[in-house]
Amino acid sequence: MVHLLILHALAALLAPALVGTMGRRAFLVLAAVPATAAAWAISHTGAALSDTPPAQVVPWIGGLGLNLSFRLDALSWVMTLIVGGVGSLVLLYSAAYFSARATALGRFAAVFVAFAGAMLGVVTTDNTLALYLFWELTTIFSYLLIGHYHERQASRRAASQAIMVTTLGGLAMLAGFVALGEMEYGSYSISLLVERAAAGVLGGGTLLPVAIALVLVGALSKSALLPFHFWLPAAMAAPTPVSAYLHAAAMVKAGVYLVARFGPGFSGHGIWQWLVLGFGLGTMLLGGYRALRQHDLKLVLAFGTVSQLGMMVAMVGHGSRAVALAGLAMVVSHALFKASLFLVVGIVDWSVGTRDLRELSGLARAMPVVATTAALATASMIGLPPLAGYVAKEAALEGLAHEGDWLVLAVLAVGSVLTFAYGLRFWFGAFGTRAGVAQSVARYSSGLIVLSPAVLALAGLAVGVLPGPFERVLAPHADTFPGDAGHLTLWGGLGLPLAVTLGVFVLGLAMFRVRDVVERLQDGVVSVPSADSLYRRSLRALENSAADVTAITQRGSLPLYLTIILMVMVGAAGGAAVVEGTLPEAIRGADWWGQVVIAAFIGVTSILAARSRRRLKAVLLVGASGYGMALLFSAHGAPDLALTQVMVETITLVLFVLVLRRLPTYFSNRPLTGDRFLRMAMGAASGLAVGAMSLVAVGGRRRIPVSEYLPEATYDYGYGRNIVNVILVDTRAWDTMGEISVILVAATGVASLLFLRDRAGIVDSARNRAHAETTTRVWDDGSPDLTASLRETTSQPGWLRAPGRGRHWLAGGATLAPRRRSVIFEIGTRLVFHSMVLLSLYLLFAGHNQPGGGFAGGLVAGTALIVRYLAGGRYELGATIPLHAGHLLGTGLAIATTAALVPLLLGGQVLQTAVFELTVPVWGDVKIATALIFDIGVYVLVLGLVLDVLRSLGAEIDRHGEIEGMSDDEVDDSVEVAP
Amino acid sequence: MTFDVSPSLTLVLLAAVLVGVGVYLMLERSLSRIVIGLVIASNGINVLFLIAGGRAGDPPLNDGDHSTMADPLPQAMVLTAIVITLGMTAFLLAMAYRSWQLNGHDEVQDDLEDRRVVRRAARDLLSRRAADDSGATLAEDARVTRDETATDGAAR
């Protein structure tokens, strides 16, 4: 059976191209596809009706119990015939129905065929999950088909309504299937489930009825039963062929199919009886009642369909063998006559140009063939002999009478009266002559378009006159229900059923006679809130509650988000620490007296920093506390930390100053509001929580740390005496590699935020410098230069000149605004710069054994750069390293990562270190660990970081300043206003 | 190596204070204050690592006895953390500058879309396109829905 599905899929994929080339005639070709399914079913009739129906299993996802298993038993056989037969007939019809110029026919054809395939899957699969799969696919395809004319709001709304309602039911059904599958003795195989349920071995206890109810919700929603019925009439916004196929013959039958499929197993349960009969019969009455009120022919049929779906569900789910047989007969005959009727309405619409029965008149004469077809189909619908509908209804009455189920019988009778009434109303409304209405003209006629409805109607007649074979194909499934066998016959003999039928005819006729009275009566009835408006209101409610909830949870305020996070931390983790935690046995006051002093210093400076309203002051205080940290580290026995901390703190300080020089002097003024006290409280709470947690955590220590290995190991294998450095460049070099990539990214990020005006950023090369010396004055605030005259006389005495160099100590010096220059500073820089660079190199190479290493070294070199910049301005910076910072950063990372990879090539581990002994003249023997290469990478990269940051936050901000000094527009173009 | 992890109360208090102050500042709206808060808070957490490492000791250099040596592993971790913080600080500062450049201040404003939703929630209204429902009845809809049949090629 899989091959049939594949066929449908391929056809669907090819359909657009086909329509593109052949136009609407492509439908004639595509009609063959569903036909094959029907033909295939017929070719397997014998096996299908036997006790061992043909089956096929394609394992797919065993882990989830989802396998594509198929089984063509009697029920599936019948449904396949309906799905395939009606499908191909409707496709034939479409070839004539649609205008050759109709839009998106290709898409329509594709989705239509795909739907046929999905439907085929629904009725043939034997796996609940696969059933759900195809079930949802039909939902999706019907969504697309209903929304075919998506420019119309009606179509869009109907489509969304349909998909929401049916998916709601579908999901419930899925839950039910999962429950049935996971419960004791449960299974995902339909046949097994039904078997075990019928045998009563299915476990689950209270879960079972719930599962059954959930599955039925799926069926009810799909077959448009109360309270989900409203989506079906709305779905009439779809093109008429869709209404005929999906919403009369095929998809809406899926629910009926499900009930018929599971009935033999579950119809015994009370919940099943209540839902199936209650909603089924209720729907039957409601649908019929509403159908009497409609004027649009499609709507008449739509509500009629709702009504009869209700009836069919009630019959096939009734649970007794005879009634089930009748129900199945009903399913077949309904598929035949209702599809035919929809197609007929389509023809009327197509030919006359309206579907409103108040505007139609005298069509019986205008289009006799169509009228006869319609007459046949209608007759079958209202149950006139000798048509299929009659046979089915008789059997139903017969069976119910036999079962003595008088209530259901009564409701069925009433429903039939309504059916009779709206049936006549439909036919006479469409084809009868209406007083005071002009004779409608049939502008078009076509043999092809009449073919399909005629065939369907005649099939209904054939089935009616030959009830014998009809019964033989339906009986096998009906027999799986308990109870006495029923029969399909034209003449059931005199008896109650016959009487009821006659009564129905009489009353129905009478009701049709007085239809105007009935309509007025219906208008008079106070209109109860229709399910449709209920749906509308619930949607609105959903949207509103969604907005309300979101308004609460999503305030868009950063401080609030942080507060929430902190509250969770303090409340949960801190709370746990306080409640469940235990303090360590011993707590020292301090490691030594100095610790207290240092700690106090750090704490106080930090608090002051928090209190200060001047940016600069705050920054300086933070710096102070930072240096305090360095002190703390060194006193704690962490010289590397101390060294790094000092350098980092220095650079941080410079960064702050560089940026904050442009920002307002004071933090924006915040009065001492409650909000501030809240923040204080939050801070205090967090601090306390962290403190408490640290005590608890330390108290929990049971084992000695892994670092016990490190001292020996670092020397033996890390070839270095400075353990921390060995850890950084060898033991945990992987961390360091990550860390430097963080730096690289951060630096580039800074650049990308600052160099928006000039994407790549430009180096302040000597070329621009020459230009700058004459024009720009770096750091010129434009105030009058008082010392200029002095400088005129005593500028650059000869003995101040650097030997062999140009006139200036610092190349960039001349670009500074004169009053920003400080000869002493320039000289000092000149002298100190190289020694700092040397120091940084020393730290780099000595790092492995002494405190130091790549980071410290790089940072020192960076500081040297900073000094140079501060003394000489940004052109000086450019002159110092005429390189793009990106080059340094990139090279650094490249070196480090290469150092990581090389050992792999040599057959070692990533980042593995080797050591070389070599003898340097004068110096003597030196051990060089290859880790040094990695450390060099670090050094270069850190240098790059400082350079990059200086260029961005230093030089670039200078430039912005100057630009603002000159003209604003250049700055503006760096400000990209968001779209 | 000193395996005595009994904590020094001084350090615990210091960590608590630093974290508290840091958090207080991070809850501000001014970015430059947030940065300062970040720096202080991370200092506090670095202190936590010192606590985790145990009692203060001699520098972890491979000479002399290891018995009095401070635990080097937390030091390495702190060093990593410090450097990472440096990078983050630089980036935040750049953001602060940029934000000042754009808005004339470095304060974090609230999210506008969220505000819009809040307003919408206040006045239960939904945009016409979102609702996409004119409230037409079935019959009214039925009158306008005609298929693109041969009779009229361009049905709308």
Add this chain to the structure above:
Amino acid sequence: MTWLVPLPVVIPLLAAGIALAFGRRPNLQRLIATAALTASLAVAVTLIIAVDAGPIVVNVGGWAAPVGIALVIDRLSALMLAVSVAVTLAVLVYSAAQGVADKGEGAPVSVYYPTFLVLSAGVSNAFITGDLFNLYVGFEILLAASFVLITLGGTRDRIRAGTIYVVVSLMSSLVFLTALALIYAATGTVNFAQLAIRLPELDSGVRLVLHLMLLIAFGIKAAVFPLSAWLPDSYPTAPAPVTAVFAGLLTKVGVYALIRTEVLLFPGGRLDTVLLVVALVTMVVGILGAVAQDDLKRLLSFTLISHIGFMVWGVALASQTGLSAAVFYVAHHITAQTALFLVAGLMEHIGGTTSLTRLGSLARLAPGVAILFFIAAMNLGGIPPLTGFLGKLGLLQASAEAGTPLAWTLVAGGLVTSLLTLYAMTKAWNMAFWQTAEHEPEPRPLPRSMAGASAGLVAMSLGLVAIAGPLVDYTDRAARDLRMRTPYIQAVLPEGEYPADVYNEAWGERDGEG
């Protein structure tokens, strides 16, 4: 095989370095980036196959765990690695074109590719590391990179959104770092395997504190309610490919970390009930947020949060089926969500906006995009046979298996969520594709590689459907390993907690194979 393990991190980093050094030559950069990611994809796929023989362990620098850093590939990390690298590559291809397409994106070209590569390296690092502190470093890598990417161009919106993102992320890092300090204080180690041995020895009080701290740190990254509010405010403003890769990967790294925490570090499921409730609330609140949005990108961001709930649900069930479903769902969601954001980018490219109230007529203007969006949207909505359905199905079965009232509540919540997801998706479809736009944009050509990359991702999610059978078996095995814990621990610590020799000095001879 061990030599392959570090490559998904080192190669992108090396490439990033080179790319940055060649900052002035974007085309070369693009070439390098694509090559690097393709290489690491190849590696990742090889690892998936190799890992079936058992976890692969690399002792970086030859330092045996627990002293050195161990890189560990087990089934979980191999799968995460492969999927994430594949998605990253697709996004890279996409963005390569977009950089050309939208000059307006204002990305300093010299910055984009290196940063993107570093991001990928960070994500991979988080997946392969067997060391908690290194996990922190991995997080910092991808965070730093994401900071740069989310503020690309430094427009007013991006700075505001970026600030929220950056500061919240930094807060989460602080929490994580605190947790690390506490954990080292309590156990004296940061090696996953050794922690798995030592943490259970601790008093329940200490354990609870550490457990909660980690959950909070990772919960923020994974965007779990109530720690999720930052996400929808920050993601949508970034350029489409950036949002896509963030949505696809960053939160999943958090989820991955949650899985490790729950299963490896803190077995016993003391907080499972809490997590189940959190999952439920995350699902529902998240999807309600999506329903309330009028902007496609924001809508998608909220669905992202909501569906994180599904994964947490699976993790919190803590059964094999539950974990398996969660892992499967992660794989599904990485592809599905990324694909959706990329398609949203296409729609933005054509319609000039992502505001659903202004978009429209796209079904007619861009049928191809319509198909892509519809498939991706249905996938997220959990429509069979797409992976969204399969993942959901697994979770439903796991819950039914658990059978507790709370589990069934989650079933209900999950179904409501997927119904509402479908509602939000159809609403977006209706507004952007079906309704006619008030002002129709003048047609713009769609760069082929942008469309191609999006189509590729959609195709990938369909491919996952095709191989769903083997994939589910794989995730089942992965879940089994996770729950057993011993394979991981023994692979990392073959000689137990105290190796006789902490260093494998022998060059040439590969070590660490578990």
